[in-house]
Amino acid sequence: MKKPIKTICFLLVFILTVGLFSGCSGTSSDKTSNEPATTDEQEQKPAEEPSTEQPSEESKEDESSESGTFALPIVDEPVTFTYWVPFGGTAKEIIPDLSQNEVYLELAKLTNVKIEFIHPPEGQETEHFNLMISSGDLPDIIEQGERYKGGIDKAIADGIFIRLNELVDKYAPNFKKVIESNEELKKQVYSDSGNLLGFGMITSDVPGTSLEPTEENPWCGPFIRKDWLDELGMEIPTTIDEWYTALKAFKEQKNAEIPMIWNNSIGMEPSTGAFVSAFDIGPNFFIKNGEIKYGAIEPGFKEYLQLVNKWYQEGLIDKDFPTRDSKSIDALVMSGKVGAKLQDGTALVLKARAVGIEFAGAPYPKKDENSEIHWRYKNNICRANYGVITTKCKNPEVAVKWFDYHYTEEGFRLFNFGVEGKSHTGIDKLGRPQYVEYISKNNYQDFDRYNSVFRLHNGPYLKSDLRSNPRRWMEDLENYRNVWDKQPADYVLPPITLTAEEGAEYAKIMSDIESYRNEMMLKFIMGQEPLDKFDEYVNNIKSMNIDRVIEIYKTALDRYNKRLEKVQ
Amino acid sequence: MTRAQIKTDIIRNKYIYIMALPVVAYYIIFHYAPMYGAIIAFKEFNPALGIMGSPWVGFKHFKSFFEGVYFWRLVRNTLLISVYSLIWGFPAPIILALLLNEVKNKYFKRTVQTVSYLPHFISLVVVCGIIKDFTSTDGVINDIIEFLGGERTNFLMIPEWFRPIYVGSGIWQEVGWGSIIYLAAITNIDPQLYEAATIDGASRWKQTWHITLPGIVPTIVILLILRLGGLMSVGFEKIILLYNSATMETADVISSYVYRRGLLDFDYSFSAAVGLFNSVINLILITSANRLSRKVSETSLW
Numbered sequence: 001m002k003k004p005i006k007t008i009c010f011l012l013v014f015i016l017t018v019g020l021f022s023g024c025s026g027t028s029s030d031k032t033s034n035e036p037a038t039t040d041e042q043e044q045k046p047a048e049e050p051s052t053e054q055p056s057e058e059s060k061e062d063e064s065s066e067s068g069t070f071a072l073p074i075v076d077e078p079v080t081f082t083y084w085v086p087f088g089g090t091a092k093e094i095i096p097d098l099s100q101n102e103v104y105l106e107l108a109k110l111t112n113v114k115i116e117f118i119h120p121p122e123g124q125e126t127e128h129f130n131l132m133i134s135s136g137d138l139p140d141i142i143e144q145g146e147r148y149k150g151g152i153d154k155a156i157a158d159g160i161f162i163r164l165n166e167l168v169d170k171y172a173p174n175f176k177k178v179i180e181s182n183e184e185l186k187k188q189v190y191s192d193s194g195n196l197l198g199f200g201m202i203t204s205d206v207p208g209t210s211l212e213p214t215e216e217n218p219w220c221g222p223f224i225r226k227d228w229l230d231e232l233g234m235e236i237p238t239t240i241d242e243w244y245t246a247l248k249a250f251k252e253q254k255n256a257e258i259p260m261i262w263n264n265s266i267g268m269e270p271s272t273g274a275f276v277s278a279f280d281i282g283p284n285f286f287i288k289n290g291e292i293k294y295g296a297i298e299p300g301f302k303e304y305l306q307l308v309n310k311w312y313q314e315g316l317i318d319k320d321f322p323t324r325d326s327k328s329i330d331a332l333v334m335s336g337k338v339g340a341k342l343q344d345g346t347a348l349v350l351k352a353r354a355v356g357i358e359f360a361g362a363p364y365p366k367k368d369e370n371s372e373i374h375w376r377y378k379n380n381i382c383r384a385n386y387g388v389i390t391t392k393c394k395n396p397e398v399a400v401k402w403f404d405y406h407y408t409e410e411g412f413r414l415f416n417f418g419v420e421g422k423s424h425t426g427i428d429k430l431g432r433p434q435y436v437e438y439i440s441k442n443n444y445q446d447f448d449r450y451n452s453v454f455r456l457h458n459g460p461y462l463k464s465d466l467r468s469n470p471r472r473w474m475e476d477l478e479n480y481r482n483v484w485d486k487q488p489a490d491y492v493l494p495p496i497t498l499t500a501e502e503g504a505e506y507a508k509i510m511s512d513i514e515s516y517r518n519e520m521m522l523k524f525i526m527g528q529e530p531l532d533k534f535d536e537y538v539n540n541i542k543s544m545n546i547d548r549v550i551e552i553y554k555t556a557l558d559r560y561n562k563r564l565e566k567v568q
Numbered sequence: 569m570t571r572a573q574i575k576t577d578i579i580r581n582k583y584i585y586i587m588a589l590p591v592v593a594y595y596i597i598f599h600y601a602p603m604y605g606a607i608i609a610f611k612e613f614n615p616a617l618g619i620m621g622s623p624w625v626g627f628k629h630f631k632s633f634f635e636g637v638y639f640w641r642l643v644r645n646t647l648l649i650s651v652y653s654l655i656w657g658f659p660a661p662i663i664l665a666l667l668l669n670e671v672k673n674k675y676f677k678r679t680v681q682t683v684s685y686l687p688h689f690i691s692l693v694v695v696c697g698i699i700k701d702f703t704s705t706d707g708v709i710n711d712i713i714e715f716l717g718g719e720r721t722n723f724l725m726i727p728e729w730f731r732p733i734y735v736g737s738g739i740w741q742e743v744g745w746g747s748i749i750y751l752a753a754i755t756n757i758d759p760q761l762y763e764a765a766t767i768d769g770a771s772r773w774k775q776t777w778h779i780t781l782p783g784i785v786p787t788i789v790i791l792l793i794l795r796l797g798g799l800m801s802v803g804f805e806k807i808i809l810l811y812n813s814a815t816m817e818t819a820d821v822i823s824s825y826v827y828r829r830g831l832l833d834f835d836y837s838f839s840a841a842v843g844l845f846n847s848v849i850n851l852i853l854i855t856s857a858n859r860l861s862r863k864v865s866e867t868s869l870w
Contacts, residue, residue: 130834134615149834158616265812320705320722322814507833512637515820518813526725526814544637 070174070408073112074401080114081399082139084132085459088122091452102454106419113402115141133160138392141399143460145198145388149507150500152198152386153191157500161388162396164196171397172404174411178202178462182213186567188382188495192559194566198386199403199460203379207466209431211412216465217485218377222274223348224340226360228254236362240278240307243340243365247316250339258332259316263343265324267308267521272377274342277491278367279303282375285553286491292553294546296517297538305524305531312525322522346477347448354445361480364487374491376484384495387460406461415461416468418454431467444470496556506552513544609841622837629841638825646821650799652735658795660739661746662788666776668747669754681751684744696809699737700724724810727818734810734819749791750784757783789867797854800846822846 087098098104098117108114118139120128129147132138138160148155155161168176179189179202189197205216228250229236237243250256262269268276273283279300286293295301311317318324318332332338333348336357341348352359364373387403389396405411417424417433424433439450447470451457455468466472472481498506520537523529529537578585604619609629611622633639664684671677687695702708703723710720723729761779770778804823811819822842830839854869862868 127831130831134613134836136615136618158614160616267813320725322725322812323700323704323722504835507835508632511829511833515813515816516637519816522814 070405070410072110072405074405075112075398078112078114079395079398080116081141081393081402082118083115083141083143084118084120084129084139085143086122086125087117087119087452089452090449092122094449094453098452101452101456102419102422103415103456106414107402107405111402111405113398138390140393141387141389143385143387145386146384150503151191151497152388153193153195153497154500154503155388156195159391161198162391162393164198164389164400165194167396167400168196168404171400172407174404175199175407178211178213178407182381183564185213185381187560187563188380190563190567191497192499192556192563192566194563198388199406200382200387201385201458201460202382202407202462204462204464205466206464207430209427211409211462211464213381213462215381216379216383217481218379219345219465219481220343220377221272221364221480221484222340222342222362223344223359224362225250225254225256225338225358227358228256228339229360236360237365238363239366239368240275241368243275244311244316247311247339248314251316254339256339257337258318259339260311261318261324261329261332261338261341262321263326263329263341265322266518267321267525268304269343272343272364273375275307275365276301276304277373277375278365278371280367280371280374282491285493285550286375287493287557288374288491292493292550292557294541294550296521297541297546302531302534305521305534308525309527309531313527317525346471346480349477349480350443350445350471361477361483363483372488374488376487376489376492378489378492380495382495383458383463385458385460403460406459412462412464415456415459416464423454432473433468435470440470447471493553493557494560496553496560498552498556502552502556506549509545509549513541513546513549516541516544606840606844608837609844611837613837613840625837629838630845633838633842633845638820641817642820642822642825645818646800646802646823648818649731649734649802649821652731653738653802654795654799656735657739657742658792660743662750662784664743665747665750665754665784666780668751669780670772670776681744681747685748686744687741688745690741692805693809695737695741696806699733699810703729703733724812725814727815730811730815730818734806738806750787753784753787754780785865786867789861789865790869793854793857793861793869796857797850799853800849 085098091101095101097119099115104115126147129144130149133148142161145152145155145161148160150158152161156163179186185202189200189202191197202213203216204211205214206212224236224246226236229246232246232249232253234246234249235242237246247259250259264270268283270283273295276283276295279298280288281293281295281298281300281304283295286295308317312319329341333341334352334355334357336355340362341359346361349359349361364376366373389399393399406415413420413427417427420426422436423439424435426434428434435444439447439454471477520529524531524534524537608619608622610624610626611619612625612628613619613622617623668677668680671680704710705720705722709723714720723733757780761783762775765775765779800822802821802823804821804827807819807821807824808827811824823846826839826842826846829835829842858868858870
């Protein structure tokens, strides 16, 4: 009896140790399999050392340096900040957290400011953020400060974030120069009460070497199977009728299992509004002739529902759309069962091309030849992502200076292109980096994988997608974006903000209205409720006080338009 | 008891008191102390001001919940899911235990026991993943339906199917685990009773009906009282893993609503109010169930 027990014990210990080793080897092979991670390791040590070796002469005392000349390092003695920011996706397969990102490694070396990252679990960002705020256990810096319920103004009033206006005037001349250079941008980065919202992701979408803040053209829109269209001898559809013919042909002649798929489970595309916008409305709140309207109760929405209901019954739309998640949608698209996807970026084209499928970006569908859409996906010049400093931060002026570096000429190159010599060998005549082989190989197929490893994709810096993202250099892909960009977007609301009280009222009213709308939308589309009931549905939403929300939006828009008066 | 008596009692039984101490401390620290946080149900909670500093708003949150458009639907769904789980789910382990008790082959009995309680150890996320896979349009269940000549449907998209799926999978997962306590109760029944019954010529069925079942009635009653106390609380985890907009009208329960409003919309005070309301109802239910049971069957929790 004794022997078997011994053997079992031995086996258990053996399994455990083997598990231990395999765990280790797993990570180490990860590190050697790709170049950036190994170079990271080599660079890590020097990154920490210079702080003691170079007692830099340009000390921290010479404050408010002129823009352009940035005194480095920012501090003599190393300073460490804790920094909350969501992180995940494919980059996580290569680096465990952003402290291994080449930009931040280099930044630590240059500025002597070390960042300790706090990443929420993927998919639980909202809960993690809210719990962190209510527990009072704050980091020094938070990225995406706009997550605060009630807005950044409230966070400042609540004593969670600090007001940045004065600090920026004093310590961040480069950032100040950027936001002062464009009136539209200035409106976006100041709150209604004149507080600076934070260090946002400001975009610069101009070719060449200019750092001028400009709106980036839309990154997402509808896509359709180009190879099928070619085989059927069809053009890329632009009107609803043309779409119908194409989808019908996909189903009948190409045996497409799912001729058309949404990128979500609610029954429309809230970001692109494809097909919704064909009916002279937007998917959510929009502005028409200076009046705020809610898309889901406009007559145009009934026409939209009639259309998709018909298409759903005819099997042109994914039968199971309410239970889809992004993974299963991806799998379906890549297995060639899908004819059109109503929201994605141009990365889809390259990803599909790799498995022998050709997608083309289609213009947002119009109702007919003579009509026009007025709502589409549109970028703001400042795309939020606000880096804010909390009241727990002991030396906010250092943090502000550190952020200011992000908006300098050198910071621009570092954040957009990565470290010269590691990710790229230089800048060409068009102002684009010449990426090294591991990034550029196979026509930049791995670019997304390394995107958040050697550079920063989203973050508080002056971002030039046009100059750093190789997909934007490919003519066919850029054309799709330009086609979308040329379509009118005059119904799109500017980035207004609500006050805390308005926000609370909005949340109370809208959380009920939205769940009701989503439920009814599914029922209308799937035919569980006849469309005759649309008026009843509109009345129900009205009785849930939608007018009050529209009123809130109206006052918020008025405040937004008067923002610049407050800043002066 | 006078003070002196208490003192001698403590001195005499000091080891028992010391042993009880950690448990008492646990309840005070982790269950009673956090209860003061429930006062945020009557306040407008603001993280910057803290629980104590936030302003009082009285019954505002309760009012807005009771007057909300979804109040009755939430209560109805919670109660129905609970009651169905009770009606179908509560007898299931008892029946399984009685059946297992009649099995004379030791190995067969053990195999069935092990197989039936294994699902209990599977994480809920995995279980829900399995359910989604099985019930999807191209899932196993639809394969069978199509083979038998039926038509494929996605069960998780049909509101009427939500409760059967929820309750059925719950029984599958917990039936074996739940039967353990009844099996233990059955072993406590005096074997002489069975011998006497056999001599009197009672069949197996009669033995089960007149000896085994009455023998475990106290256990059944206690568990039933506990179950009734939780009638208004349906865990949100399984609900939010299985529901979608299409099934909201039967699937949305109080706890999933609290989760959405509290954790996602950051409305802690409102959720605390709803949670408190829920607990009060549960307390009423459990005390009345207990009182009723004491009157009827003389078995009770306290």
